[in-house]
Amino acid sequence: MKEDLLIGELSRRVDLPAQTVRYYERLGLLDPPRRTASQYRIYSSEAEHRLRFIQQAKRFGLSLDEIKRLIKIRTEGAAPCADLKTMVKQHLDELDQHIQEMLVLRQELAQRYERIESVLSKPSAASIEDSCGGKICQLIERDDICGNQQG
Known part of the structure; x- marks a missing residue:
């Protein structure tokens, strides 16, 4: 029925x-x-x-x-089972790639955090002002803080 x-x-x-x-x-x-x-x-x-x-x-x-x-x-x-297998495998591969990219990003971010922490932990008030200077925030604008030293 x-x-x-x-x-x-x-x-x-x-x-x-x-x-x-x-x-x-x-x-x-x-x-x-x-x-x-x-x-x-x-x-x-x-x-x-x-x-x-x-x-x-x-x-x-x-x-x-x-x-x-x-x-x-x-x-x-x-x-459609073979097609499903292909689709799920593709999703697994993409997810594995995304996880690897996220692990790399996490490591880079942890390193940047450590550098920022080191700069801001200096006792000098002038040091904080120097570090937080720049057009917006020198902690971002300075390549050496970001780990992108050039030259």
């Missing part, structure tokens, strides 16, 4: 705002629902299943475009 759902009931069942359901429909992630005579959207249980699939796929780190691609592959009769 097919259950027909108005958008409010569907959105409550899948814990998504009705606006998101309509957005997914506009993107083509959901088939257009039937309409009542007064133009209310009527969704089938298949729409509920599709929305739950989208939520699960997002937990894999997939974009809506990637999810749409998987759905399209399935509706064309093929299994």
Whole structure:
């Protein structure tokens, strides 16, 4: 037995705002629902299943475009599992690269902090004024504080 759902009931069942359901429909992630005579959207249980699939796929780190691609592959009769594997591997590789970049940034920032701490820990008030001089803040403007010594 097919259950027909108005958008409010569907959105409550899948814990998504009705606006998101309509957005997914506009993107083509959901088939257009039937309409009542007064133009209310009527969704089938298949729409509920599709929305739950989208939520699960997002937990894999997939974009809506990637999810749409998987759905399209399935509706064309093929299994999208190999494509999913490729997508997840690409996300893992990008995440690994981002982690490495963040580790390098963290190290650079820690070194800059240590240099700033060293400059500001000097007891001389003139030293702080000299360090914080410049057009805005000499601690940023001075290359040697930033670790970018040139020349």
